[in-house]
Amino acid sequence: MMRVIIxxxxxVLLYGxxxxxxxxxxxxxxxxxxxxxxxxxxxxxxxENYQLFARWDISKPFTGALLLANKDxxxxxxxxxxxxxxxxxxxxxxxxxxxxxxxxxxxxxxxDGESIVAVNQLxxxxxxxxxxxxxxxxxxxxxxxxxVLQGKQASNLYVINFGDTHCSIINxxxxxxxxxxxxxxxxxxxxxxxxxxxxWIGGHGEGNQVEENLYMYSTETGKMxxxxxxxTMPIKFIENEDGLxxxxxxxxxxxxxxxxxxxIKSLVVGVNPFEMGNxxxxxxxxxxxxxxxxxxxxxxxxxxxxxxxGEGPFQMMIRE
Numbered sequence: 001m002m003r004v005i006i007x008x009x010x011x012v013l014l015y016g017x018x019x020x021x022x023x024x025x026x027x028x029x030x031x032x033x034x035x036x037x038x039x040x041x042x043x044x045x046x047x048e049n050y051q052l053f054a055r056w057d058i059s060k061p062f063t064g065a066l067l068l069a070n071k072d073x074x075x076x077x078x079x080x081x082x083x084x085x086x087x088x089x090x091x092x093x094x095x096x097x098x099x100x101x102x103x104x105x106x107x108x109x110x111x112d113g114e115s116i117v118a119v120n121q122l123x124x125x126x127x128x129x130x131x132x133x134x135x136x137x138x139x140x141x142x143x144x145x146x147x148v149l150q151g152k153q154a155s156n157l158y159v160i161n162f163g164d165t166h167c168s169i170i171n172x173x174x175x176x177x178x179x180x181x182x183x184x185x186x187x188x189x190x191x192x193x194x195x196x197x198x199x200w201i202g203g204h205g206e207g208n209q210v211e212e213n214l215y216m217y218s219t220e221t222g223k224m225x226x227x228x229x230x231x232t233m234p235i236k237f238i239e240n241e242d243g244l245x246x247x248x249x250x251x252x253x254x255x256x257x258x259x260x261x262x263x264i265k266s267l268v269v270g271v272n273p274f275e276m277g278n279x280x281x282x283x284x285x286x287x288x289x290x291x292x293x294x295x296x297x298x299x300x301x302x303x304x305x306x307x308x309x310g311e312g313p314f315q316m317m318i319r320e
Contacts, residue, residue, distance in 0.1 A: 024054035024068040025092035028072060032320050033279045035286055035293060036065045039312030042116060043074075049281050050295060050307050060085060061224025064106060067317045068131060069113035074317070077104040079121065099134035108148050110157075110172070117157065119145050126159060126170065137175040146188050147226065151219075160187050160201060167201070167217075191237035198225055202234035202246075209244045210250060228261050236276050238283065242298040245283060246274050254285060254294075256301050265301040269294040279318050286313035 026032065030053075035044045041062060045054035058233045062076040062085070073095070076085045086096035103122030110117060118127040121144045124125040133298040144163025146256055146313060150156070156178070157170040167187075187203040193202070197219050205211035213227040214234045232250030239245070243264065248275060252271055256264045270287015273294075282304065283296040291311050297303045 017172035021094060023056040023058075023087075023092040026054055026089035026219055027089050031280070032318075033277075033284060033291050033293070034065075034317040034319075035309040036317065037291075037310030037312050038063050038314045038316035040310050043317075044309040044311040044313070046293070046307060046309075050293070050305060052307075052309075055310070056087075065317055066107040066109060066116070067319060068116070069109055071319055072132075073131075075107060075116070077107055079103055079105050084118065084133070088140065093234065096133060098129065099135075100127065104146060105146060108150065108157075112151055117148055119148055119159075119160075121145060123159075127159070128175065134276070139175055139177060141170070141177060142166055142180070145188050149192050151189055151192055151194055156193065158190065158199060161188055162188055162203075163187060167199075167222075177315050179222070181217060183217070184211070186211070187215075189235035189237065191239060192219070193239065200237055201239065202230075202233070204233050204249070214246065220278065228257075230255055235274065238276060238278065240278060240283075240298060245276070245298070247273055247285065249274060252287070254296065254301075256298075257302075266290065267296075267301055269296065269303070270306075274314055277316050277318050280320065284316065284318075286316055288312055288314055 011169050027242050031048045032109050033046045041058050043056040047053050049285040060224050061080050063077040066075045072089050074087045084098040084100045088095045103120040105121045106119040108117040114151035116129045126139045127309050141159045142161030142164035145159050146162040147160035149158050155172040159168040165185050167183050168177050168180050171178045185206040187201050189202040191200040198216050199219050200214050202214045203211045210232050213229050214228045216225040218225055226275055234246050235249045246255045250270050253266050254269045255266045271289040273285045273287050283298045285294040293307045
């Protein structure tokens with residue numbers, strides 16, 4: 001009996017400690033670039049001058065994070081996590097747990113600001129949650145979905161199935177797969193160029209074949225319009241007024257292209273980069289194995305500075 005009482009006391013004590021965890025509060029008016037560091041399970045917050053002002057150490061096996069439309073709630077998720085964990089930046093604390101089950105590898109806030117997409121790689125499904133964490137719908141897609149993106153002009157969700165050879169297009173009004181088109185195996189990373197009626201898709205390659213190209217597909221027909229050689233493992237793409245930018249994981253390089261898809265300049269950005277984004281007019285790249293952020297001038301392609309962050313920055317959150 002005494003052992004049972006001691007055990008119950010320990011459980012209550014442990015739960016109380018976990019529920020009372022607190023972190024540095026992040027003011028709602030504070031612009032930031034935050035890296036999601038999955039080796040040491042931390043979030044590193046940098047201000048508009050790339051100065052560190054907060055670090056959250058969280059004992060959860062998360063692999064990604066999503067900032068919701070209210071710009072305050074952050075969702076942490078991971079393939080081995082049973083739940084999606086919600087945190088308030090301004091309060092600096094955990095606020096909720098969403099039931100999701102294992103398998104979540106990516107999340108996306110839809111443009112309506114009300115619905116959240118969660119990609120479950122274990123059961124090959126796309127979950128739709130409301131902003132309170134209630135599951136609304138589930139749509140089965142191809143094997144091991146990974147990359148998702150929403151069109152601005154059409155009510156579609158594009159799902160790149162990493163373990164399959166097709167892209168699934170979900171109608172967001174009916175929550176059904178309207179159509180699919182054939183893509184390369186082990187594809188990941190995409191750029192939707194609706195004004196050109198095309199989607200660019202990259203990847204790692206399949207088996208011992210390393211991917212050396214990105215592929216351009218018609219969003220109308222699904223047919224391949226062309227391909228662009230970009231060694232090696234092109235996985236992330238950004239387009240802005242200064243050009244087209246392609247991040248290659250295999251060469252740890254950033255490539256700048258003009259509107260004719262000709263390479264203007266390239267440079268090495270960290271070691272094994274997986275993520276890049278736009279922040280305060282700069283292009284920022286996270287080096288997964290170098291534990292740093294590269295800040296790049298998109299006009300000149302010069303590195304303005306590098307900033308040390310947590311271990312294994314795999315993703316970034318940006319609030320401006």
